[in-house]
Amino acid sequence: MGITARGIGLLVAAVLLLGAGFRFAYPELTLLGAAAGTALAVAAAVAARRPRLTVHRQAEPDRVARGEPATMTLTVRNAGRLPAASLLATDRCGDRVVPVPVLRLRAGADTTARYEVPTSRRGVVPVGPLRVTRRDPLGLLVLARSYGGSVPVWVHPRIHPLSAVPTGAGRSLDGRVDAVPHGSITFDSLREYVVGDELRRVHWRTSARVGELMVRENVDTSLPRIVVLVDNRVAAHPERVAGVAESFESACEAAASVVTAAVRDDLPVVLVFVASDPAAEPAGPAGPGRGGAVAQPGGGGSTGGGGATDRHAVGPLDRLAAVSLAGDGTLEAAAARLRRDRLGDTLVVLTGPGGRDDLGHVGALRGAYPSVVVGVFGAAEPTPGGAGLVVVDAVDGAAFAAEWDGVRRW
Incomplete structure (x- = not known):
């Protein structure tokens, strides 16, 4: 008071x-x-005297891409028996304070306020709680209380459509990926014998029935798995404009684009970060497309940043919305974890101009990951490519998508 x-x-x-x-x-x-x-x-x-107010808020939608509109609808109801006179209410929306009309709210009545949520910057915008200030009729004393909880609005990075996704060495049985390798242990179909086929693959029972030599066609049933490593170290993104590292924002847009393209093609994708960031591990209810850091058909695993297990039901795009630059962690340590765990067969590394000197650690992963793609954002000069590395230089996420689709061979 x-x-x-x-x-x-x-x-x-x-x-x-x-x-x-x-x-x-x-x-x-x-x-x-x-x-x-x-x-x-x-x-x-x-x-x-504490007024009895009930607060209900709903974000439409609660997950948007950067720059897309989002609206917050706030309903305040007077659940008491007396009018809520001399009340002033404000709602917190990120860094803004939004006035809510509750002055002289009658008993049993409600009021609704709608306002736009700022989505110009990537991140998690906390909305609420409602702060109600009560004054006496003479204006001598004032007492402020909070009502309701806080609702986050997730502002995801912009997604740029990618027409192709690298598939590494893994292939799928159901035909979603081309160039199916032959000679593995899973039966797919029968075909006629051609010169050069191994006799141990001849299916003698079928051959006796049709009168021709028939051989078994085997394929590899494993799905390709894509690993996206985002370099969120402060040293990797040294240049900032108004406190925002544009190279890091572009890396987040590229990561969101790769994750979305992989999910579109029903390919499992793992999202990890070089430096662990507690802000990228927010708690939240599970829902469609929010099943942890691994996005794959039918649910996902939970490999979090820094190689730890993600305990929260947070999707890759939510993690990209919440992650920020961090000072701990090195690219060498992240490469050692990736070499040890072997999370997939295609590695996509996204870094800034400050991470170019550490790309030698990424090149050392060529043996553990058949396909390695490196995206460098904001570099003043072209990045030299190492042996077996596909290097994509781009100024922003849109340029990365254009360069990505121009790569002919992974």
Whole structure:
């Protein structure tokens, strides 16, 4: 509870009047001082009464790409028996304060406020709680309370469509990926014998029935798995404009584009970060497309940043929205974890101009990952490519998508 300037003046006047009235035996001054003190006591009783308000808020939608519109609808209902007079309410929306009309809200009535959520920057925009300020009719005291909880609005990086996704060495049985390798252990079909086929693959029972040599066609049933490594070190993105590292924002857009393209082609994709960031591990309810850091058909695993297990139901795009630059971690340590764990067969590394000197550690992963793609953002000069590495230089996410689709061979 706080006291206003008017209340301070009245309190000082009450003390002076009471003191002077008792000291000099002036009953009129004593009466005025008592009246001022009584006004302060009544104001405290009125301001301390807690109004019964219920708050319901809904974001439409609660997950958007950067720059897309999002609207917050806030409904406040007076659940008490008395009118909620002398109330002022404001809602917190990121760094903004939005006024909510609740003054003289009748008993059982409600009021609705709608406003736009700022989505110009990637991140998690916290909306709420509602802060209700109650004043007494004379404006002597003020008491502020919070109602309802906070709802996050996830602003994902912009997604640029990619027409192709590297598939590494793994292939799928259901035909989603071309160039199916022959000679593995899973039976697919029968075909006629051609010169050069191994006799141990001849299916003798079928050959005896049709009168021709028939051989078994085997394929590899494993799905290709794509690993996206985002370099979120401060040293990798040294240049900032108004506190924002544009190269890191472009890397997040590229990662979101690769993850979306992989999910579109029903390919499992793993999202990891060089530096661990607790902000990228927010708790939240599970839902479609939010099943952890691994996105794959039918649900996902949970490999989190820094090689740890993600305990929360947060999707890759949510992690990209929440992640920020961090100072701990090195690309060498991240490469060692990737070499040890072998999370997939295609590795996509996205870094900034400050990470070019550490790409030797990425080149050492060529033996563990058949296909390695490196995206460098914001570099002043072209990045030299290492042996077996596909290097994509780009100024932003859109340029990365154009260069990505121009790669003819992974």
